[in-house]
Amino acid sequence: MTEASSIADIFALTRKLQAEGRDIADLSIGEPDFDTPDHIKQAAVEAIWRGETKYTNTDGTPALKKAIIAKYQRDYGITFSPSEVVADSGGKALLAVLFRTILQQGDRVIMPLPCYGSYHGMINILDAEIAGIPCGIEDNFRLSPEKLAATLAEQGNQARVFILNNPNNPTGMVYSAAELRDFATILKNYPNIWIILDEVYENLVYDGGRYASLLALAPELRSRLIVVNSISKTYAMTGWRLGYALGSTEVMDKVRSIMAKCSANPCSITQAATITALNGDHGYLKNWQESFSARRDKIIAALRPFPQLRTITPQGGMFLYYHCGALLGTGSIKTSSNLAAYFLHAANVAVVPGAAFGLDPYIRLSLVAPEATVDTAICRMTHAIQKLV
Ligand SMILES: Cc1ncc(COP(=O)(O)O)c(C=O)c1O
Numbered sequence: 001m002t003e004a005s006s007i008a009d010i011f012a013l014t015r016k017l018q019a020e021g022r023d024i025a026d027l028s029i030g031e032p033d034f035d036t037p038d039h040i041k042q043a044a045v046e047a048i049w050r051g052e053t054k055y056t057n058t059d060g061t062p063a064l065k066k067a068i069i070a071k072y073q074r075d076y077g078i079t080f081s082p083s084e085v086v087a088d089s090g091g092k093a094l095l096a097v098l099f100r101t102i103l104q105q106g107d108r109v110i111m112p113l114p115c116y117g118s119y120h121g122m123i124n125i126l127d128a129e130i131a132g133i134p135c136g137i138e139d140n141f142r143l144s145p146e147k148l149a150a151t152l153a154e155q156g157n158q159a160r161v162f163i164l165n166n167p168n169n170p171t172g173m174v175y176s177a178a179e180l181r182d183f184a185t186i187l188k189n190y191p192n193i194w195i196i197l198d199e200v201y202e203n204l205v206y207d208g209g210r211y212a213s214l215l216a217l218a219p220e221l222r223s224r225l226i227v228v229n230s231i232s233k234t235y236a237m238t239g240w241r242l243g244y245a246l247g248s249t250e251v252m253d254k255v256r257s258i259m260a261k262c263s264a265n266p267c268s269i270t271q272a273a274t275i276t277a278l279n280g281d282h283g284y285l286k287n288w289q290e291s292f293s294a295r296r297d298k299i300i301a302a303l304r305p306f307p308q309l310r311t312i313t314p315q316g317g318m319f320l321y322y323h324c325g326a327l328l329g330t331g332s333i334k335t336s337s338n339l340a341a342y343f344l345h346a347a348n349v350a351v352v353p354g355a356a357f358g359l360d361p362y363i364r365l366s367l368v369a370p371e372a373t374v375d376t377a378i379c380r381m382t383h384a385i386q387k388l389v
Pocket residue numbers: 030089090091092093116165169198200229230231232238242243
């Protein structure tokens with residue numbers, strides 16, 4: 001049985017099986033099934049016809065930066081200058097450059113686990129290390145101030161970055177303003193640490209919840225805060241490739257310098273469309289939020305009869321993270337990768353094993369796959385689990 005453990009592996013294997021004619025219900029990938037809103041597509045078409053098809057400034061056009069700055073002024077009343085803003089071809093590319101800018105060999109990056117799987121590769125390639133803080137289901141998937149304080153104290157001078165992805169991929173947990181203020185109180189005591197806020201899921205918060213950012217809550221940390229955001233999830237623009245960061249000019253100058261050596265600029269047409277996206281109406285998000293949370297509830301209800309799979313209802317994000325320890329040890333299924341392989345090969349359902357996110361034994365299920373895919377996947381999974389238990 002072919003196994004795959006990283007998201008890229010699962011993605012590639014799923015595509016290969018689909019190309020061979022297999023009908024796979026894919027809950028592995030994290031991209032909204034909704035199409036990019038029409039007004040944004042229209043802005044891209046108009047940009048092409050205006051001739052905005054040439055190289056731009058490496059870190060984004062002045063007009064794009066203006067729209068990004070306006071967003072943060074609008075959302076939090078915080079003013080950034082253009083030198084504090086950088087746009088690149090996706091949040092992922094930007095995070096990789098940021099780490100390269102900040103980290104030296106042997107530095108430690110502190111983060112709650114599970115985490116966005118791509119952090120590992122970006123950090124390890126620089127010979128830096130992740131000092132992960134396990135926050136499993138027994139912790140309600142939440143980092144506590146006590147654990148953060150203990151880890152910072154333990155890591156001492158080697159700790160260089162604290163990264164908080166909120167709402168979290170893969171657990172969907174959303175930190176409250178009170179929790180964030182507690183983190184800020186602790187982080188104040190560590191003036192040499194950069195704080196990266198990965199806020200790419202900021203608009204995917206459910207059940208009427210509100211998103212809070214350390215940016216607004218802890219002005220005293222402002223000089224060390226770097227916010228990373230992306231158009232991928234909020235505007236269903238995963239293929240358009242644009243991410244941006246806001247933070248100290250000192251760091252952003254270095255980011256620009258690396259970007260200039262590696263790439264020219266984010267796509268000019270995407271930049272024009274992003275201006276319309278950022279400045280435009282966000283009313284459609286309510287419908288998306290309701291639709292995604294309904295799919296979340298449907299999956300949870302379908303899997304509830306199986307106590308071997310346990311999760312906590314996510315308040316945001318795009319995924320459900322299920323503890324699957326009680327299903328391991330059945331037959332040849334010993335790891336979460338074995339279980340994911342079982343679902344893929346025996347039930348034609350693609351999920352991602354927890355190894356990809358630094359905390360096991362879990363599997364991650366997407367709640368933003370098309371409704372019909374979700375229906376098929378849960379039907380197939382429940383049959384497959386019944387055969388195991
Ligand atoms: C937590 C997190 N950060 C950053 C990204 C990067 O997004 P993109 O490169 O599509 O902008 C992702 C993508 O899934 C993510 O889950």
